[in-house]
Amino acid sequence: MGDTLRLAVGVMGNAAALLLFSAPILTFCRVIRKKSTEEFSCVPYTIALLNCLLYTWYGLPVISCRWEKFPVVTINGLGILFELSFILIYLWFTSAKGKKKVAITMIPVILVFCITAAISLLSFHDHHHRKIFVGSVALVTSVVMYGSPLVVVLPNLVGIPLGILQLVLYCKYRKRGIKEESHKWDLEIRNEEKSKQLQLVINDSNINDKS
Structure with missing residues (x-):
C-alpha cells in the first residue's frame, strides 16, 4: 500500500512538473510568430535550467542510491530539454543586448552546477551526505526559480x-x-x-x- 501511494504521488508530481515546464510554450510560440522577444527577461528560464540540472544530478546513481530517484531524473531531464529550447529560441529572436544578458546569466548557472557537482564528488564519500548537499543547493535554486518572475516587480x-x-x-x-x-x-x-x-x-x- 505504501509503495503504491508513493508511486501515485510521484506520477502526479511528475505530471505537475511537466505542466510547469511546458507552460512557456505559448509564450515562445508568440515569440516565433512575431519574431521578437518583446524585451521580456530570460532570467526565469536560465534559473529553471539550473534547477533541472541540479535535480537531475541529484537523482543520478552517483548521488542517490542506484536508481531510487529515477522519476526525478526523467522529469528534470525533460525539463532541461524544455529550458534549453526556450533559451535558444530567445537567443535567436532577441537583440544583441538581449544576447549579452543571456550570456551573463548563463555563466553563473554553469559555474554553480559545476561547483556543486565537483564538491559533491570530491568532498563527500557516501550517498547520504551527497544527497543532503546537492538537495540543499537544489532547494535554494527552486526558491529562486519560483521567485525569479518577480525580477520585473522588485x-x-x-x-x-x-x-x-x-x-x-x-x-x-x-x-x-x-x-x-x-x-x-x-x-x-x-x-x-x-x-x-x-x-x-x-x-x-x-x-x-x-x-
Missing part, C-alpha cells in the same frame, strides 16, 4: 519607498523655500521703501538749501 517595490521619501523631502523643503523667498521679498520691499524715503529727505534738504 525594482518597483524598491522605488515606491524612495519615491515617497522624495515627495516628503520636496514638500518639507518647498515650504521652507517659500517662507525664505517671502521673507527675502519683504526685506527687499522694506529696503526699497527706506531708500525712497531717504531720497525724499535728501531732495527736501537740497530744495531748502537752494531757497
Whole structure:
C-alpha cells in the first residue's frame, strides 16, 4: 500500500512538473510568430535550467542510491530539454543586448552546477551526505526559480519607498523655500521703501538749501 501511494504521488508530481515546464510554450510560440522577444527577461528560464540540472544530478546513481530517484531524473531531464529550447529560441529572436544578458546569466548557472557537482564528488564519500548537499543547493535554486518572475516587480517595490521619501523631502523643503523667498521679498520691499524715503529727505534738504 505504501509503495503504491508513493508511486501515485510521484506520477502526479511528475505530471505537475511537466505542466510547469511546458507552460512557456505559448509564450515562445508568440515569440516565433512575431519574431521578437518583446524585451521580456530570460532570467526565469536560465534559473529553471539550473534547477533541472541540479535535480537531475541529484537523482543520478552517483548521488542517490542506484536508481531510487529515477522519476526525478526523467522529469528534470525533460525539463532541461524544455529550458534549453526556450533559451535558444530567445537567443535567436532577441537583440544583441538581449544576447549579452543571456550570456551573463548563463555563466553563473554553469559555474554553480559545476561547483556543486565537483564538491559533491570530491568532498563527500557516501550517498547520504551527497544527497543532503546537492538537495540543499537544489532547494535554494527552486526558491529562486519560483521567485525569479518577480525580477520585473522588485525594482518597483524598491522605488515606491524612495519615491515617497522624495515627495516628503520636496514638500518639507518647498515650504521652507517659500517662507525664505517671502521673507527675502519683504526685506527687499522694506529696503526699497527706506531708500525712497531717504531720497525724499535728501531732495527736501537740497530744495531748502537752494531757497
